[in-house]
Amino acid sequence: MLRYLGFRVLQLIPIMILASIGVFLMIHLVPGDPVLTVTGLEASAEQMARVRHEMGFDQSLPVQYFDWIGRVLTGDLGNSLVSQKPTTELIVDRMPATIQLTIATMFIGLVLGIPFGLISASRKGSWIDKMVAGYSSFSLAVPTFVVGIVFILIFGVELEWLPTASEYIPFWDDPGGALKATIGPAFTLGFYVSGVIARFVRASMVEVLGLDYIRTARAKGVGEAKLVYKHAFRAASLPTLTVVGIQFGTFLGGSLVTESVFNYPGVGRLILKAILNRDFVVVQGAVLVVVAIFTLVNLVTDVLYSFLNPRIRAGNGG
Amino acid sequence: MSARTQEPSSPVRNRRTRSGLKRFGDWSANEKPAAVAIGFLVVLSVAAIAAPIVAPYDPLQQDLGAILNGPSWSHPFGTDELGRDMLSRVIYGGRISLATAAIAVAIAGSVGGLAGLAAGYIERTTGALIMRFMDFLLAVPGILLAITIAAVLGNGFWPATIAVTVISIPAFARLARASVLSTKQEEFVQSTRSAGAGHLYLMFRTIFPNALSPLIVQASVAAATAILLEAALSFLGLGTQPPSPSWGTAMALGKSYLKQSIWYALMPGIVLTATVLSIDTIGRALQRTWGGSALDSAAGRGA
Numbered sequence: 272m273l274r275y276l277g278f279r280v281l282q283l284i285p286i287m288i289l290a291s292i293g294v295f296l297m298i299h300l301v302p303g304d305p306v307l308t309v310t311g312l313e314a315s316a317e318q319m320a321r322v323r324h325e326m327g328f329d330q331s332l333p334v335q336y337f338d339w340i341g342r343v344l345t346g347d348l349g350n351s352l353v354s355q356k357p358t359t360e361l362i363v364d365r366m367p368a369t370i371q372l373t374i375a376t377m378f379i380g381l382v383l384g385i386p387f388g389l390i391s392a393s394r395k396g397s398w399i400d401k402m403v404a405g406y407s408s409f410s411l412a413v414p415t416f417v418v419g420i421v422f423i424l425i426f427g428v429e430l431e432w433l434p435t436a437s438e439y440i441p442f443w444d445d446p447g448g449a450l451k452a453t454i455g456p457a458f459t460l461g462f463y464v465s466g467v468i469a470r471f472v473r474a475s476m477v478e479v480l481g482l483d484y485i486r487t488a489r490a491k492g493v494g495e496a497k498l499v500y501k502h503a504f505r506a507a508s509l510p511t512l513t514v515v516g517i518q519f520g521t522f523l524g525g526s527l528v529t530e531s532v533f534n535y536p537g538v539g540r541l542i543l544k545a546i547l548n549r550d551f552v553v554v555q556g557a558v559l560v561v562v563a564i565f566t567l568v569n570l571v572t573d574v575l576y577s578f579l580n581p582r583i584r585a586g587n588g589g
Numbered sequence: 590m591s592a593r594t595q596e597p598s599s600p601v602r603n604r605r606t607r608s609g610l611k612r613f614g615d616w617s618a619n620e621k622p623a624a625v626a627i628g629f630l631v632v633l634s635v636a637a638i639a640a641p642i643v644a645p646y647d648p649l650q651q652d653l654g655a656i657l658n659g660p661s662w663s664h665p666f667g668t669d670e671l672g673r674d675m676l677s678r679v680i681y682g683g684r685i686s687l688a689t690a691a692i693a694v695a696i697a698g699s700v701g702g703l704a705g706l707a708a709g710y711i712e713r714t715t716g717a718l719i720m721r722f723m724d725f726l727l728a729v730p731g732i733l734l735a736i737t738i739a740a741v742l743g744n745g746f747w748p749a750t751i752a753v754t755v756i757s758i759p760a761f762a763r764l765a766r767a768s769v770l771s772t773k774q775e776e777f778v779q780s781t782r783s784a785g786a787g788h789l790y791l792m793f794r795t796i797f798p799n800a801l802s803p804l805i806v807q808a809s810v811a812a813a814t815a816i817l818l819e820a821a822l823s824f825l826g827l828g829t830q831p832p833s834p835s836w837g838t839a840m841a842l843g844k845s846y847l848k849q850s851i852w853y854a855l856m857p858g859i860v861l862t863a864t865v866l867s868i869d870t871i872g873r874a875l876q877r878t879w880g881g882s883a884l885d886s887a888a889g890r891g892a
Binding site: 408521 | 721725729730732736740820825854859865866
């Protein structure tokens with residue numbers, strides 16, 4: 272187990288090195304001069320040369336990369352070209368909003384998705400199964416910005432129950448207000464997640480329900496409900512964990528489209544604004560952080576999976 | 590109904606003697622939703638290709654006397670803030686979505702398929718290098734990578750299409766490699782090799798045809814993802830720019846006028862959803878027919 276853990280943590284290093292080079296190169300190959308973002312279009316050649324030198328853009332790419340990565344390792348992601356604020360601070364400011372949205376999203380996704388998947392698998396081939404299959408397909412096909420707009424249309428414009436643009440209100444400050452402000456984007460993303468989870472729970476349940484031990488239990492007279500919810504679901508919940516982990520990691524990196532539909536002030540909006548402003552320091556830093564979060568959550572999921580899976584736990588550990 | 594019920598097995602397989610059309614007829618009788626989906630996509634594609642003939646109006650023609658109208662006989666999808674006919678704009682927008690999907694699937698499918706074929710066939714260093722590069726592409730959430738690429742290349746149809754293409758490559762490569770690795774061990778491949786077949790013959794004539802069906806299913810997933818991502822990029826203002834009538838752009842503009850007209854933002858959204866749903870339905874039907882691993886149509890999809 273420990274060996275497996277160590278192996279997985281070591282695997283992070285090459286991935287992060289590659290990702291940092293990728294992000295760095297991508298940003299530095301941008302057509303257009305980042306210096307112009309700072310100086311404005313009317314700058315004189317001298318001014319531009321001074322800024323270029325101050326920012327280190329006159330150095331060679333490898334020098335710039337090692338300079339950047341050295342500072343990144345100390346937690347300094349550089350200052351925004353637009354607001355001059357440290358990128359690290361900008362990300363840390365936005366993180367709570369994105370974390371709250373992610374938790375709410377996963378809650379809605381699991382509460383809808385797991386029962387749908389279970390019912391669907393235990394009544395395989397029935398009309399309920401077909402309805403759930405249709406629901407999953409639909410929730411995966413409909414773009415989040417369509418769901419978001421329809422949500423705003425119904426609850427914001429027609430019923431006027433909710434604001435048409437949301438803001439971040441911490442849950443512990445004002446639970447009611449937080450619910451109102453987060454439900455729109457959370458439902459939009461949660462609807463999508465519920466489709467993924469329902470499809471996945473159904474597939475794993477159908478597989479488990481066909482296994483010998485379930486047939487033995489059924490032959491011994493274990494009731495169908497107990498069979499499905501106790502015996503089979505425990506086994507089927509393991510692969511589901513992986514999907515939940517991937518979703519969790521993705522949304523923790525911010526949801527650019529959904530946050531933008533609702534004007535929700537999370538990490539996704541930070542990145543989108545930086546991209547639109549050509550604030551490449553923030554884009555570079557934030558994308559690197561998002562990739563790190565995504566990779567880390569995937570690692571935790573994998574480790575948790577192997578820890579909970581008795582076959583791997585007892586064996587040599589992957 | 591008991592959980593042990595078997596899925597109906599497809600009668601289509603092994604009927605080589607029947608004509609293609611007849612086999613297709615049998616298949617679509619079995620997969621009715623897929624048949625409806627094919628019908629929808631055919632209508633959409635024909636309308637998009639023949640847009641200048643089919644569309645009732647010029648998509649850029651303004652009519653300031655009829656702005657933000659709801660659906661009517663003269664404007665079935667309503668009008669936008671400049672009085673332009675939304676049906677015509679949606680038909681012309683279909684050209685952008687379908688072209689992006691076609692280009693992304695064709696290029697990503699060939700590049701990814703070839704890379705995966707090579708990685709699976711050669712295995713050693715080259716194969717490992719190709720797959721590590723694909724892992725890197727997969728390490729970044731799809732929408733984020735697409736947006737960064739689109740931002741780097743600038744706004745417009747081509748940057749968005751290139752971005753969508755690049756992020757579609759790794760899934761093809763992984764899948765092609767996996768099927769090549771499993772096919773390679775089969776007896777008929779071994780015997781063709783001992784009969785003296787060269788590498789290229791083995792790769793393209795012996796192994797590749799057997800790896801094709803999962804790749805075709807993946808093509809449907811990639812097409813759906815491409816359309817979704819193109820619309821998302823345009824919605825964020827990073828794709829095709831106004832006045833071009835991309836579905837995503839239309840929805841972003843329509844969102845500002847929700848209080849005046851709900852149809853403006855809704856109509857492109859409905860057509861977009863129906864298109865993606867159709868492609869997904871066909872892909873899943875093909876997968877049922879051919880068997881194979883459970884692909885997640887959500888892979889790489891934007892949020």
